[in-house]
Amino acid sequence: MNKPLDPKVLQRAQVFSHYLKNTELRVDRMAEAQAERAGARVGVSRPHESAHLHVAGEAAYIDDLPELAGTLHCALGLSPVASGQLTGMSLNPVRAMPGVVAVITPEDIPGVNDCGSIIHDDPILCDGEIRYLGQPVFAVLARTRDAARRAAALAKDVLQIEAKTPVISPRQAHELGQYVLRPMHLARSTTEGGAQGAIARAPHRLKGSFSVGGQEQFYLEGQISYAIPKEDGGMHVYCSTQHPSEMQLLISHALHVPANHVHVECRRMGGGFGGKESQSGLFACVAAVAARRLRRPVKLRVDRDDDFMITGRRHCFWYDYEVGYDDQGKVLGAEISMISRAGHSADLSGPVMTRALCHFDNAYWLPDVSMHGYSGRTNTQSNTAFRGFGGPQGAIAIENILDSVARHLGKDPLDVRRINFYGKTENNVTPYGQTVDDNIIHELTAQLESESDYRSRRAEADAFNTSSPVLKRGIALTPLKFGISFNVKHFNQAGALVHVYADGSILVNHGGTEMGQGLNTKVAQVVAHELGVNFERVRCTATDTEKVANTSATAASTGADLNGKAAQDAARQIRERLATLAARLHGGRAEDVRFANDAVQVNGQELPFCSLITQAYLERVQLWSDGFYATPGLSWDRETMHGRPFFYYAYGAAVSEVLVDTLTGEWKLLRADILHDAGKSLNPAVDIGQIEGAFIQGMGWLTTEELVWHPTSGKLTTHAPSTYKIPTANDCPPVLHCQLYQGQNVHDSIHRSKAVGEPPLLLPFSVFFAIRDAVSAVGQHRVDPPLMAPATSESILRAITAVQAG
Structure with a gap:
């Protein structure tokens, strides 16, 4: 009952x-x-x-799975210093702790001690060189999780380390010429002398610096892996990961076994946001190595504080820029250096910097531009993917520049932004050589400007500020253009399996992972639509390396694009077989058979879908199929940094209005209006939820989520919810208008939809620049506020003080 x-x-x-x-x-x-x-x-x-x-x-979730008899729990012993040389370990006190069964060190790894995503420069356990405070040095296996953690906490007492002075800030690394990979350069020249020539000839010039902080993914479910030894050297690993195939390969290398001995499974994650794309590898490898050595199941669930201390996050960026522009605010030439905090290893810093450089243009035509990207090696956690994958860090730089240009000219920033928009048929080629052939930014921005009453609200804000000496209102409208595809060509592929059972129920398995974003929902909708059945007939199962092999990470907003197309391909093959059978049994032509509303229309008759499935089984028609999809038309030369890295662009814009208290630096978002391009949306409710969530998450990145490392010890001091502040329900504006732009993708995406995971994270640029507008009002908009992100209350007060002094 x-x-x-x-x-x-x-x-x-x-x-x-x-x-x-x-x-x-x-x-x-x-x-x-x-x-x-x-x-x-x-x-x-x-x-x-x-x-x-x-x-x-x-x-x-993985921690909810019933634990097998004999399961051991794992915890990691972490380095208490940020830089140095490990000279010895006295682990007997650790082994003597109650409940401890074993301690794992690098010598216990049978294969390669590395979990690097692209470059093999990231040890699973410390190999002698201490790289950051929080680096795993050994692993403790105990009968309970609490016992393992208590024993691992002795790391600070049992490790012998010759400490060195750490490098913490990206600018410090840049000054030392210390990078995780070689610098990148991307330039486009349309006039003599390139960017510097255009800047020198321009009527106006602007030179300055800007910075944005990093951001913790703060997934609700922390990093976790559960490794179970199988017969004949096999290993089954339940892992909270966005990239099961990469985990499979990393584990196989660590265990020194072929990939077919490793089975990685993930039904769902409690959030990922990029933090479980590559960084789940260390935890999966440690759990698998321990399970292999002890021949017992091993669970490694990281405490939230340890998760903060071990894993990386969104890269913080520092910018030095110079631009030349005309009297209308049109950019004639621009040069920028972007310096990121990569951390101690390369991880995904290369692709992140590439995407940042490729998004510096955002929605704007930059005729002469020169960009330089430096991924600084620091003694901090190795930074990694985060929703937007460098795109937000690249695009906010040009937005900050245009905002300053408008202030120097005494113009509305929207007018300066609009005059720099990409054209429809000319001035529509990006600095990396891709033609913007789907530009809707003009129409979308005009619609939002009108529907949000932007002009009248700006006038109201100006009138309010004139009579309000303490409280200041600010408003901003910012656009976005975001490229969709992995900027590594071979990742743009996907596979899927579709099974139709004899009772008419349908099972789907694909290479994407579900982390709450609704990917399984959309793929199930695609399959239901293709076979003309009710949604309830379709069920998606866990992502599993034994079902679909060699999958790409669920990242770069490609989950529905790639896996939806692959599942559609599989379902279409089944539908065509069924149509051929229906025509053979009931007359008519196969191409005239229609599948809709759980029924099949053939030669003037209507059959229940289940009836045709029964007939197909009796006639020995194959009722399952595999599907595959590879994004067409992509190209990229990483040496010249030119090509067509993106299949299409997604667009959007947002208007935000804020109120700032100039005495305390406190602020409140009063209203936000969002108009976002999801193409012909597969699921409007899910997409709107994704857009609203991205807006609030991005607002947190730019306003409250401040990461602070101790300047000498290298300790991350904001490593818990008590010191690291993500937005809450109270930070949502009382008025939030969010709607989808009506249109469809001009490129052949899945049902002409557009990706909606990452692009809307750029929408809250409008919040940051609305705050900047309010701070600027303190000086009657005559002084450009030196506001850095995140715009915490302290940062706002510093900018207000500078405006008042200037």
Whole structure:
């Protein structure tokens, strides 16, 4: 008998239901209902496929899996210094701790002691050189998690280290010429002398520096792996990861076994945001090595503080720039150096810097430009992927420049932004050589400007500021253009399996991972649409390296694009076989057979879908298929940094209005208006949820989420929720208008939709520049505020002081 739901669970379900209803009010439900009656299963709003499990607390994550008998728990002994040489370890006190079964050191790794994603420069356990404070040096295996953690905490007492002076800041690394990979340079010249020539000839010049901080992914489910030894040297690893295939290869190298001995599985993650693309590798490898050595299941679930201390995050960037522009604010030439804090190893810093350089242009035509990227090697955690993957760090630099240009000219920043937009048929080639052939930024921005009442609200803000000496209002409208595809060509591929069972139910497995973003929901919708069945017939299973091999990471906003196309390919093959059978058995032509609303129309008859499946099974028709997709038309030369790295662009814009207290530096977001391009959305409700979530997350990056390392010890001092502040419900504006731009992808994406994971993280640029606008109002907009991101209250007060002094 079913037990009654706990009242708290019911309350959560009601809150979720209320949110869904509010979300659906922002989409055209009448049009969606009509499309659904006509047989459409894509382009309609559906709840997340696991939503009912989430609100009831029944969605199983790795730590929820029943532990097998004999399971041991693992914890990591961390370096207490940021730089130095490990000269010895006295591990007997660790082994003597209650409950401890074994201690693992680098010598216990049978294969390669490396978990580097691209460059093999990242040891699983310290190989002698101490690289950062928090680096794993040994692993403790104990009967309970608490016992393992208590023993691992002795690291500071049992490690002998010759400490050295650490390099902490990216500028310090740059001054030392200390990089994790060679510097990158990307330039485009249309006039004599290139960027510097154009700047020298320009009527106006601007030179300055700017910086943005990093950002912790702060996934709700921390890093976790559960390794189970199997027969004949096999290893089954449940891992919270965005890249099961990479984990499979890293584990196989560490164990010194072929990849076919390693089985990696992930049903869902409690968030990833890029933090589980490559950095889950260390934890997966340690768990697998320990399980192999002890021949017992091993679970490694990292404490939140240790997660902060071990793993990397979004790269912070420092910029030095110089631009030349005309009287209207049109940029004639620009040169910029971008310096990132890469951390102690390369990880994904190369692709992140590449994407940053390729997004410096954002939505703007830059005729003469010269860009330089430096990935500084520092004695800090190795920074990695984070939603946007360098794109936000690149695009915010040009936005900051144009904001300053507008202030120097006494113009509305929107007018300066608009005059620099890419053209439709000319001035539409990026610095890296790709033609912007799908430009909708003019129409989208004009629609948002009108619907948000931007001009009248700016006038109201100016009037308010004139009569308000302490509180200042600011407003900003910022656009975005974001390239979609991995900027490494071979990652742009995906596979899928679709099984139709004899009872008409359908099972789908694909290479993407579900981290709450609704990927499985969208893929199931694609398959349901292709086979003309109700959504409820389709079930997606865990991502599994034994089902779809050689998968790419679920990252770069490509999850639905790649895996949706692969699943569509598999389902289409099955549908074509069924159509051929239906025509053979019932007459007519196969191409005239129609699948919709759980029925099959053939030669004037209508059969239930299940009936045709039964006939197909009896006629020995193959009812499963594999599918594959590779994004067409991509090219990239990493030496010249030219080519077509992106299949298409996503666009968007946002207007934000803030109120700043000039005495305390406190601020509040009063209203936000968002218009975002998701193409022909596969699921408008899910996409709106993604856009709103990205907006708040990006706002946190630019305003409250400050990372602080001690300047001499190298310790990350903001390593817990008590010192690191992500946005809460109270930070959401009381007025938030979010809608999808009506249109479709001109390129052949899955059902002409567009990716919606990463691009909207650029929308909250409008919040940062609205704060900057309010600070500027302190000096009647005559002084350019030296506001850096994150715009914490302290940073705002420093900028206000500078404006008042200037």
